Amino acid sequence: MNSCVFRPARLDDASAIAELFRKSYASATDSDIAYPYPQLLSPPGVRALMSRANVLWRVAEGPQGVVGSFGSVFSCQPPFVNVAEPFGLVVDARARRQGVGARLFQEILEALKATGARVILSDTRTREAGGIAIVRAAGFEPVGFVPWGHRTPGGMEAMLYCAWVLPKKDAPRRDEIVLPPRALALRRCFEANRSFAFSGEPGLVSLPLPTPVEPHEMIPPSIIRVRGMESVEATVSLIQTMQGRSGFSQPLVHLIGIGGLAKAADRFVEVAFVATARGNNVGGLVASFDCLDGRIRVLEAASLGTSVTTALLSKIEEWRDSRGMSGVHPPTLVLDVRADEVTLLTELERRGYIPTTLHPRLLMETHADGPKCIDVFRYELLASVPSAIPDSVRVWPEACAIAKCVIETCQDLSLASTIDAAHESDRE
Numbered sequence: 001m002n003s004c005v006f007r008p009a010r011l012d013d014a015s016a017i018a019e020l021f022r023k024s025y026a027s028a029t030d031s032d033i034a035y036p037y038p039q040l041l042s043p044p045g046v047r048a049l050m051s052r053a054n055v056l057w058r059v060a061e062g063p064q065g066v067v068g069s070f071g072s073v074f075s076c077q078p079p080f081v082n083v084a085e086p087f088g089l090v091v092d093a094r095a096r097r098q099g100v101g102a103r104l105f106q107e108i109l110e111a112l113k114a115t116g117a118r119v120i121l122s123d124t125r126t127r128e129a130g131g132i133a134i135v136r137a138a139g140f141e142p143v144g145f146v147p148w149g150h151r152t153p154g155g156m157e158a159m160l161y162c163a164w165v166l167p168k169k170d171a172p173r174r175d176e177i178v179l180p181p182r183a184l185a186l187r188r189c190f191e192a193n194r195s196f197a198f199s200g201e202p203g204l205v206s207l208p209l210p211t212p213v214e215p216h217e218m219i220p221p222s223i224i225r226v227r228g229m230e231s232v233e234a235t236v237s238l239i240q241t242m243q244g245r246s247g248f249s250q251p252l253v254h255l256i257g258i259g260g261l262a263k264a265a266d267r268f269v270e271v272a273f274v275a276t277a278r279g280n281n282v283g284g285l286v287a288s289f290d291c292l293d294g295r296i297r298v299l300e301a302a303s304l305g306t307s308v309t310t311a312l313l314s315k316i317e318e319w320r321d322s323r324g325m326s327g328v329h330p331p332t333l334v335l336d337v338r339a340d341e342v343t344l345l346t347e348l349e350r351r352g353y354i355p356t357t358l359h360p361r362l363l364m365e366t367h368a369d370g371p372k373c374i375d376v377f378r379y380e381l382l383a384s385v386p387s388a389i390p391d392s393v394r395v396w397p398e399a400c401a402i403a404k405c406v407i408e409t410c411q412d413l414s415l416a417s418t419i420d421a422a423h424e425s426d427r428e
């Protein structure tokens, strides 16, 4: 590492950076590169990302050229005030285990803190132990487990979510929210396990690979709608006009801007749904389907009430099923929901969605008595939890401990009956 210079990335580093990613994530045949952010695999994609105003990027340069790269998106827009998400820590195989990765991580962390970062998120691999070692050494805490995070040539890889949250209570959480049972169980579990200790060697993660789907098989006629003839763009505008009204769920995609760029890649198909009642638009939802992973992510959602949001989700589930998606395992549906959307959280739990991540204090809103922070839960509808989970947790102890929290939360039958009972009493 002594021979390395650490500096901001330049546009003319793009080819070297894309090459680092290709080499690190390609299979032996070089034909199966399924890195979840395809834009990092091509020089134009790297340049486009680097040119964004909300992206920081650092490289490590040795005598032979660029040997390490790490970037981050950040947001200062409400409600994602001073929130950042680093991405793509990669070091050339010949330069590993010399402190380059840890130094790049520190460089980005310091740069983010200098921008006033309040929350820094980190999506971390489980098949390679280096990433989590670096993230934990930097003071990040585990906040979630993603059973089928990334498709890799060797199989589906589970991911861990970690976060660094500014310890100073500059903005208190909103008054204690009464969470539904699974969300509460997950929060308690994370709070009780702050010191997940990392030790041991990583094991093999061997989840089955989903069967890829050709993008043209998934493209809907132009839009799938509850009613109406809206385009994806029109649905996004509709959603924007609805934000701030009651009953909306706000996903993280505004922050994870590289997910936004990935939309342009062939492997992602977007669908929009609009709900109308008596001729008025009452809700909209845009989702992205990953033809390689089989995952559907809710990108934008807004509605005038929980029943509309859940009707929209039902439409996506129907769309997935009508496309024969049950053969594409593991079909998952992912969405992020504010912790104060208690009715929606409860309804999701009743429908079998599982909270897999708790992002503490992610949102910040201005209220009459000052700024208030709000947690965000990630919920996933996992089609085959019981059979797949045992494989996915054969990683290493820390991943197991975090995964266990999530899995026990979702498998606890007493919680399931509590949810049903709560739902019944709501209906009475």
Ligand SMILES: CC(C)(COP(=O)(O)OP(=O)(O)OC[C@H]1O[C@@H](n2cnc3c(N)ncnc32)[C@H](O)[C@@H]1OP(=O)(O)O)[C@@H](O)C(=O)NCCC(=O)NCCS
Pocket: 024, 088, 089, 090, 091, 092, 095, 096, 097, 098, 099, 100, 101, 102, 103, 123, 124, 125, 128, 129, 130, 131, 132, 133, 134
């Ligand atoms: C992960 C990666 C970036 C680490 O880079 P690196 O330069 O080798 O990391 P460092 O030398 O700075 O090591 C930092 C710490 O991680 C530990 N570490 C690194 N690689 C490790 C490994 N394979 N197994 C166990 N520990 C490891 C080091 O021991 C060191 O801890 P220490 O300070 O207690 O000794 C590199 O291995 C890589 O590019 N992997 C492929 C892409 C990837 O997985 N990226 C991470 C995404 S989350």
